[in-house]
Amino acid sequence: MLTINRLTRIFGGENGVRNVSFSVEKGEIIGLLGKSGSGKSTILKAITGLDQGYSGDILINGEKIQGPHEEIGVVFQEPRLFPWLTVLENVQFGLNRNKKENIAAARELLKEVGLEHAENLYVKQLSGGMAQRVSIARALVTNPGLLLLDEPFSALDAFTKMQLQDLVLKIWKSQQLTAVIVTHDIDEALYLCDRILVLSGKPGQVEREFRIDEPRPRNRGSETLARMKAEILHSLGIEAVYS
Amino acid sequence: MSKKATEIPQTIPLSFETKKTGKKKRNPNILLGFILPVLLLAVWTAATETGFIPSYQLPSPKNVIERIVRLVQDGSLWSHVGITFYRVGIGFFIGTLAAVLLGSVVGFYSKAEKIFDPIIQAFKSIPSLAWVPLFILWMGIGEASKISLIAVGVFFPVYLNIVSGILNVDRKLIEVGKVYRLSHFQLVKRIIFPASLPSFFTGLRSGLGLGWMFVVAAELMGASEGLGYLLVIGQNSSSPDIIIASILLFAIVGKLTDWFVKIIENKVLAWRDTSAIGG
Numbered sequence: 257m258l259t260i261n262r263l264t265r266i267f268g269g270e271n272g273v274r275n276v277s278f279s280v281e282k283g284e285i286i287g288l289l290g291k292s293g294s295g296k297s298t299i300l301k302a303i304t305g306l307d308q309g310y311s312g313d314i315l316i317n318g319e320k321i322q323g324p325h326e327e328i329g330v331v332f333q334e335p336r337l338f339p340w341l342t343v344l345e346n347v348q349f350g351l352n353r354n355k356k357e358n359i360a361a362a363r364e365l366l367k368e369v370g371l372e373h374a375e376n377l378y379v380k381q382l383s384g385g386m387a388q389r390v391s392i393a394r395a396l397v398t399n400p401g402l403l404l405l406d407e408p409f410s411a412l413d414a415f416t417k418m419q420l421q422d423l424v425l426k427i428w429k430s431q432q433l434t435a436v437i438v439t440h441d442i443d444e445a446l447y448l449c450d451r452i453l454v455l456s457g458k459p460g461q462v463e464r465e466f467r468i469d470e471p472r473p474r475n476r477g478s479e480t481l482a483r484m485k486a487e488i489l490h491s492l493g494i495e496a497v498y499s
Numbered sequence: 500m501s502k503k504a505t506e507i508p509q510t511i512p513l514s515f516e517t518k519k520t521g522k523k524k525r526n527p528n529i530l531l532g533f534i535l536p537v538l539l540l541a542v543w544t545a546a547t548e549t550g551f552i553p554s555y556q557l558p559s560p561k562n563v564i565e566r567i568v569r570l571v572q573d574g575s576l577w578s579h580v581g582i583t584f585y586r587v588g589i590g591f592f593i594g595t596l597a598a599v600l601l602g603s604v605v606g607f608y609s610k611a612e613k614i615f616d617p618i619i620q621a622f623k624s625i626p627s628l629a630w631v632p633l634f635i636l637w638m639g640i641g642e643a644s645k646i647s648l649i650a651v652g653v654f655f656p657v658y659l660n661i662v663s664g665i666l667n668v669d670r671k672l673i674e675v676g677k678v679y680r681l682s683h684f685q686l687v688k689r690i691i692f693p694a695s696l697p698s699f700f701t702g703l704r705s706g707l708g709l710g711w712m713f714v715v716a717a718e719l720m721g722a723s724e725g726l727g728y729l730l731v732i733g734q735n736s737s738s739p740d741i742i743i744a745s746i747l748l749f750a751i752v753g754k755l756t757d758w759f760v761k762i763i764e765n766k767v768l769a770w771r772d773t774s775a776i777g778g
Contacts, residue, residue: 306674324680336675340693340770349689350679380772398679 257282257434258303258402263312265298266459273298274459276312280402280436285428287445287452288438291492295460296438300406303436304330316402329400333407335387337379343390344375350398365393368430369423385416389423396427405437409444418476421447425472442488446481447474454491464491558740563747566740580752583714583725586642587756590649591710595703597650598657606665606695607687619658627652627709628716635720645717652713657702664698665691697771700764707760711753726752 258280266272273295280286288296301307303314305324314321316328329350337346347362366372369389379387388408395403405424409417421444427433439445445452449468456463466488470480540560546552547559554562570576601619604611630651638644668691676686718727726745733741 304678306677324678326680328678330675330678332671332675334671336671338672338675338690338693339772340696340768349675378770380770 257284257317258436259313259315259318260299260303261313261315263299263302263310263314264459265295265302265307265310267298270458271295271298272459273455274461276455276460276462278453278462278465280434282401282434283432284450285424285433285435285437285448287449288436288455289440289442289445289452289488289492290455290460292440293458293460294455296440296455297406298460299455300404300436300438303404304328326398327401329395329398329403331388331392331395331403331405331408333410335379335384335391337382337387337390337394339379341379342375343371343377343379343382346379346390347393347397349394361397362393365397366390368396368427369393383416384412385420388412388420392420392423392427396431401434403433403435405435407438407440410439410441417444422473424448429472442485443476443481446484446488447476452488454488456492555737556739558743562740563743566738566744567747570744576748579724579726579729580748583718583727584752586645586717586725587649587707587710587714590646590714591653591707593646594650594653594706594710595657598654598661598702598706602658602661603665606662607691612662616662623655623659627655627713631716631720640721645714645720645722648717649710649713652709653706656705656709657699660698660702660705661695664695664702667698668694697768700760700768704757704760704764707756708753711749711756715749 260276260278263276264272264274266274271293276295276299278286288299290296298307302310303321305321305328308323316325338349341349344359344362344366347365348358351358351361353361363372363375366375369392371386371389371393374382374386374390379390382390392408409420412420424433424435424437425448428435437445437448446468452466452468453462454464454466455461466484468474468481468484470478474481543557544560547554547557547562558566567576570579601615605615605619606612627648630648634644634647638647672690672694673686676690681689714725715727715730718725719731722728722731726749729741729745729748733739733745
């Protein structure tokens with residue numbers, strides 16, 4: 257689905273990433289985990305095509321991308337909805353079929369994210385969690401083969417966050433979603449991902465890769481995940497908090 | 500949490516309600532606003548009716564109202580208000596049109612900004628009333644010079660707000676458009692234009708305010724009709740009641756036009772995340 261080959265993008269001497277390579281298979285959820293400044297978002301920005309100043313190759317279905325690609329949907333850290341559009345119009349933003357089909361597709365996605373009754377609201381009337389749901393619906397309505405999520409739930413409270421993580425899993429199941437999620441929340445990565453790439457260093461490099469074989473839905477408090485969390489913390493250089 | 504190892508907790512649809520701004524809370528505030536005007540009117544009436552202030556300096560509210568009624572009865576009020584309204588209207592239209600055209604070009608093309616912006620900033624710092632003698636010299640005391648002056652006054656606030664509105668569109672929203680591979684034209688139409696509308700309306704309203712200010716100046720500099728002309732008459736014939744009547748009419752007409760633009764603004768920008776209070 258997605259292949260990254262020796263992606264390098266350096267800002268101001270040491271910020272950014274160097275020689276990052278990985279690939280994502282169809283149906284996988286990949287987590288990019290790292291401390292702030294490790295270049296997680298830099299990688300994502302290169303894949304979205306918004307940043308073209310990198311070296312290395314990014315291939316989607318074997319084809320090198322040049323700029324934003326139609327196979328990609330993006331959920332940003334902030335919902336980034338258009339305040340002058342209603343919820344329904346926001347979801348339709350990326351569609352360019354005829355009006356009837358657009359509305360039907362948008363309604364279907366709104367139902368999927370549990371907001372079918374909110375279609376006529378404006379952005380100012382939405383809570384943070386609702387807005388991010390709309391943003392997820394907008395990203396998915398074009399049926400992208402690959403969904404990129406850039407710290408999508410970091411601004412939400414803990415309970416809303418869990419609800420939305422479950423929403424992602426539900427959509428993953430119903431639409432055979434492939435996703436790359438950037439996060440600094442280890443629990444989130446463990447709960448959602450098939451593989452977690454831990455980035456560290458300046459500029460960031462892939463330090464380790466963890467594969468999580470536990471079937472989903474996972475138990476947020478399971479021992480296996482807790483052991484992995486300790487390992488991940490260790491690989492990030494954060495340890496001995498308890499001992 | 501740990502007991503539910505095998506099931507995904509269902510995402511709960513959040514409840515939502517369309518908020519209605521508390522109407523009950525607004526009435527007391529409106530009443531609060533009436534305290535000072537009523538008090539002022541009472542003091543004014545008391546001071547003039549008792550002869551404490553002589554009527555050749557400040558006529559009583561009753562005299563002012565009577566004067567307005569007389570102007571209505573002899574039919575001259577409508578022609579005065581009409582011609583002033585016409586001047587502001589045409590000047591406002593021309594000034595706004597020029598501002599929209601130039602403002603969009605400067606906002607969208609950074610080359611144009613580099614060419615036009617310095618000179619416009621320089622012209623901006625000229626107090627617009629300083630143009631009066633030049634306009635009269637060029638165009639005489641007729642309508643052309645008056646309308647030009649008003650148009651110049653309207654132009655700057657509208658232009659500046661359009662340019663800053665366009666330049667300050669949230670880069671993050673434009674990125675969303677780019678992710679969806681919108682063309683330059685579509686970015687303008689679907690993101691930049693709606694995003695800069697609030698700023699445009701701010702410009703329109705302050706431009707309109709300046710238009711009313713400048714029509715006074717234009718009519719003071721020589722006119723045979725208009726609310727500003729009434730001011731001159733009042734001064735020359737030592738009739739403060741005419742002057743105050745004219746000021747009052749200016750206030751009413753100015754407020755009405757602003758109110759009209761505001762209604763349109765609130766319709767067009769219903770999505771804005773602000774509570775519209777006051778008028």
